[in-house]
Each structure stands twice: as C-alpha cells, then as structure tokens.
Amino acid sequence: MRRETGHDPLHHASILPRSFFNRDPREVSAELLGKLIVRRERGKLLAGRVVEVEAYLGADDLAAHAAAGRTERNSVLFGPPGHAYVYFIYGVHYCLNISCMPEGEAGCVLVRAMEPVSGIEEMAKARGLSDLDFGSARNLRLLASGPGKLCEALDITRARDNDKDMVSPRCDLQVMEDGYLVGKVGITQRIGITKSAEMPLRYVVAGSPFVSVKIKN
DNA sequence: CAACCGATCACCT
DNA sequence: GGTGATCGGTTGC
Numbered sequence: 001m002r003r004e005t006g007h008d009p010l011h012h013a014s015i016l017p018r019s020f021f022n023r024d025p026r027e028v029s030a031e032l033l034g035k036l037i038v039r040r041e042r043g044k045l046l047a048g049r050v051v052e053v054e055a056y057l058g059a060d061d062l063a064a065h066a067a068a069g070r071t072e073r074n075s076v077l078f079g080p081p082g083h084a085y086v087y088f089i090y091g092v093h094y095c096l097n098i099s100c101m102p103e104g105e106a107g108c109v110l111v112r113a114m115e116p117v118s119g120i121e122e123m124a125k126a127r128g129l130s131d132l133d134f135g136s137a138r139n140l141r142l143l144a145s146g147p148g149k150l151c152e153a154l155d156i157t158r159a160r161d162n163d164k165d166m167v168s169p170r171c172d173l174q175v176m177e178d179g180y181l182v183g184k185v186g187i188t189q190r191i192g193i194t195k196s197a198e199m200p201l202r203y204v205v206a207g208s209p210f211v212s213v214k215i216k217n
Numbered sequence: 218c219a220a221c222c223g224a225t226c227a228c229c230t
Numbered sequence: 231g232g233t234g235a236t237c238g239g240t241t242g243c
Contacts, residue, residue, distance in 0.1 A: 054235070063235065065228095073228060091225035093236050110235055148236050158227090193235055212236095 009118045010038065010047065013178040018167050021081035025055035025100040025107040029203045032098075032109055034182040036117065038174045039154045044122050046154055048114030048144050049180065051208040054190045055201040056097070058106045062195035066106030077106040082167040082175075086151070086158045093148030096156050098166055098175065112191070112202075114144045115210040116153070123153040137209050146212040183207070 013036060021028055032053050039046040056064040065074040065087070076085040077099055085097040085108055101107040116123055116134075123143045124130050132139045144150040151157070156173065166175045184206035189197060191213060204211045 056235075065235080068229080071229075087235085088227060090234065090236050091227085095235060097235085112235085146236070190235070 008045075010036070010045065010176065010178065013038075013176040015167055015169055016082075016175050016177055018080070018082045021098060021100050021167070022102055023100065025057060025109050026201065028098075028100050029053045029055040029109050029201070030185060032111075032175075033185060033203060033205050034177075034180045036176040036178060037096075037111060037114055037150075037154065038176050039119075039156075040172045040174075041155065044119055046119035046122055047117045047176075048123075048150070048153070049117050050111060050114050051205040052113035052211045053203050054110040054112060055203070056108050056110060057201075058101075060196075061199070061201075063190065063193040063197070064106070064108075066108075067195075070106075074106070076163045077108055079103060079163070080165075082165060084156075084161050084164045084166050084173060086156060086162040088158055089148070094151040094157055095147040096151055096154075096161075110147060111150060112147045113210055113212050114150055115208065116140055116143045126155050127153050141210050145210055 032050055035050050036047050058066055066077045070078050076083050080103045081099050083099045085099055086094055089095055096111045097108040099108050120134050127143055134140050144153045161173055164173050165171055166173055182205045186204045186206045187200050188202045190202045
C-alpha cells in the first residue's frame, strides 16, 4: 500500500468563513464542490475533496428534515450556519450535512461523496477494507462514494459529531478550501427520496469517478 | 449490470 | 406503527 508523503497536504488550505454557509443551500452546494472535509484524530489527518452534494431547503422542500418545522432531532438546521447536522438512517448509516442560512432559518447541504486525499490507510481501516490495494482509482472510490460510506470512512457519528462547528479552527471536523477549482458541474435530481423528488438539487463534479451513482438522463 | 432485498434505528404521528 | 436524504450482497437478465 502506498504511503502518504511527508509534506502536509493541507499546507495551502484554510478554513472557510462562516458567511460561506450563511445563504441559500443551492448556492452553497455549487461552491462546496472541490472543498475539503477534514477530520483530525489521534494525530492523524483524514481528508477528502467533495465531489457530490445535495441541497435541502426549508418548508417548501418536503424531502428536507426541516420541512415539518423544528424538532429536537433537526434543531441544528435552525441554528447558526456551518454546523454539522448528523443523522442516523435506515438503522445502519450516518449522513453528514452542513447547516446553511442565517440562524433561525433552516437549510443544509448533504455531503454525499468525496475523493480521498489524505489518510487513505486510516479510512480503509474504518471501512473494513484494509486488505485492498488503493493504488487504483477503482478501489479508491469504495472509500467514500456515498453519504454512509463517507461517514464511516471519517468515523462520523451522531453522538460524536452532531452540531459541531465545522468552521471553527479548533474543531476536529472541518471544511477547508485550498484554491482547487472544479471543472464542469452537473445538476440532477436527488437520490433516494420520494417527496419533492423532481427538484434538481444534486450537484456533482462532472466526470468524477468518485461520485455515488451516475444518473441517466 | 440492473433490480431486488434485508438490515434494524431514530423519529414523528 | 410507519417511514426513511443507504449500502452491499445476491439474483437473474
């Protein structure tokens, strides 16, 4: 298995300002592509570049957890922007969202897939895939090509991470930017929902092999 | 390779 | 008591 280089892969990276998330989730979604999700734990640095997200809006979006109003579970969505909203789904998986909009207004971006950048061995271990050879993109994409996989790779759980401030310099779960620019952005319907399913709110880096599913037109 | 299915939890009605 | 912003293994074209 290939080793990480000694040089810090986030040397040129900086934390996004909170204002980045203080607006409509659709704007945030388009610009979040190419940014970095960073996990720091036990002296290790785990990071991936976002290649797929979905926007979830407020009361008009019946697929959003916030649609029925504020509850104890979804209260993070109504809090300040830039916080992690983590929920448990289908009895098996966690999903990571980042809250958007000013405090008091709901909205978020679901982080659905990322290209692994740093801490490949750690992520593989967390995914139970330590035996694979990650020299090939074919295996590399197994690490975080879906919201549940991404959370497993970064060891994200509701108990541990819900409501964490992802734009705080001291947080062990952060969003960063390093000047990387994505190419063409594709927009499709969201995955796996039934209500408000027709709205085109899924944003992917066109041609990336690290996205979850390719949607046929 | 598409389609189906089981796992099995938190939340809301 | 029903539902769901998923995944991975299996089945059957």
